[in-house]
Amino acid sequence: MNRFGLILAKSYMNKIKSKSFLITTIIFTLVIIGATNFQSITSLFEGSGDGDEEKWQVVVYEEDTEIAGSLSDQVAILNSSIEVSGGEAGRVDLEEQLENGEFDALLSISMTEAGRIDAEYLSASLTANSYSVDLQAALQTIQSNMAANRLSLSADELATLNMPVAFSQAAYVDSAKSAEELDQARGLVYVLIFVIYMSVLIYSMMIATEVATEKSSRVMEILISSVPPIQQIFAKILGIGLVGLTQIFIWAIVGILSVNLSSDTLEGGIYSLFDFSSGSISTIVYGIVFFLLGYFLYATLAAFLGSLVSRSEDLQQVLMPVNILIVGGAMLAFFGLAEPESGYITVTSYIPFFTPLVMFTRVGMLNIPFWEPAIAISLTVLTILVLGWFGAKVYRGGVLMYGNSSSLKDIKQAVQLSKKEKS
Incomplete structure (x- = not known):
């Protein structure tokens, strides 16, 4: 056990002291601070709000209509950043003025015999599409008012026509989550899916890289004769795992502090989907459990695959199946956010290599019986133990293999060398 602790401590301290650890920790810390203060940062690039900011100037060219004034009043309600004025020249001249940069956009308006407004919006770029959307909404309101006047409809009658349908949803199963709870859980x-995915991907690669690096320096030949392979594998896995937990702990503390300091700005919009104040404790607990399961599963697989290569440059090829499995699990999990009750989501949630991401999605989005995640967790733990047992055999023989080969076919050769070395 003392040797196990030495390998664990060595793996942990080497990574903690590395430049890559410091750089990634600092970069993601800045990303977290930037994300939680996004609204405050973007406000620095906007106008001061005192009315002196530059407005989007729109000139209206009308054909047999007189609605430019009404459009200006209506747009002022929707977006104060748009300034609408009537054009005093022909369309050709106005287009020439637009190209010369005298204003930002030209809006040509005509009226059909049926009373429909036809509008054409012309500008140098369509990237500022929020302005055109607001102009379209204002014209829609004006057209509705004009139709109401022709039909002698009152303001209340017109409001009734435009009134949206009251549509509510409810589940007849008492344990089902409400729409609001689903949004918060989503x-x-x-x-958490993103955290699990990135952590498993990054730290599995880190373990495989360390194994390949030590193998290239011939350190493995000494270790393999003094420390059982199974202890070496899990010592490295735990060591790198502690590195990952250290980083995640730092980022969590930074995130919590940043959110608390920015709580007055994280309101509405996309932030309404990340209301963790009412998040289920069980979902967070399951998130931790599936994070650990995913890490140990893929880290064990990456460790013995990394022992097959003699150069770190060959890791990408041998780890390709691992990356495909991780990406596949992430894609299934993100699909499951929209349709967590789908048959393919249910089936794949019991496949150990997909369980950490897909079953976690089902647990977070649905109120499923406890036995379902329990079975999936048991299958995943069993798979980790089998991979650890088989991986130790591959690891023992793999570290004794040298050369440029990095094919998965070398697993058979590694097992054979393990048997010879053991005998």
Whole structure:
């Protein structure tokens, strides 16, 4: 056990002291601070709000209509950043003025015999599409008012015609989550899926890289004769896992502090989907459980695959199946956020290599019986133990293999070398 602790401590300290650890920790810390203060940062690039900011100037060219004044009043209600004025020249001249940069956009308006407004919006770029959307909404309101006047409809009658349908949803199963609870759960699950996916991907690669690096320096030949392979594998896995937990702990503390300091700005919009104040404790607990399961599963697989290569440059090829499995699980999990009750989501949630992401999605989005995640967790733990047992055999023989080969076919050769070395 003392040797196990030495390998664990060595793996942990080497990564903690590395430049890559410091750089990634700092970069993601800045990303977290930027994301939680996004609204405050973007406000620095906007106008001061005192009315002196530059407005989007729109000139209206009308054909047999007189609605430019009404449009200006209506747009002022929707977006104060748009300034609408009537054109005093022909369309050709106005287009020439637009090209010369005298204003930002030209809006040509005509009226059909049926009383419909036809409008054409012309500008140098369509990237500022929010302005055209607001102009379209204002014209829609004007057209509705004009139609109401022709039909002698009162303001209340017109409001009734435009009134949206009251549509509510409810589940007849008492344990089913409400729409609001689903929205809140979706935000939390989305974040945790991303954390699990990135952590498993990054730290599995880190373990495989360390194994390949030590193998290239011939250190493995000494270790393999003094420390059982199974202890070496899990010592490295735990060591790198502690590195990952250290980083995640730092980012969590930074995130919590940043959110608390920015709580007055994180309101509405996309932030409404990330209301963690009412998040389920069980969802967070499951998130931790599935994070650990995913890490140990893929880290064990990456460790013995990394022992097959002699150069770190060959890791990408041998780890390709691992990356495909991780990406596949993430894609299924993100699809499951929209349709967590789908048959393919249910089936794949019991496949150990997909369980950490897909079953977690189902647990977070649905109120499923406890036995379902329990079975999936048991299958995943069993798979980890089998991979650890088989991986130790591959690891023992793999570290004794040298050369440029990095094919998965070398697993058989590694097992054979393990048997010879053991005998």
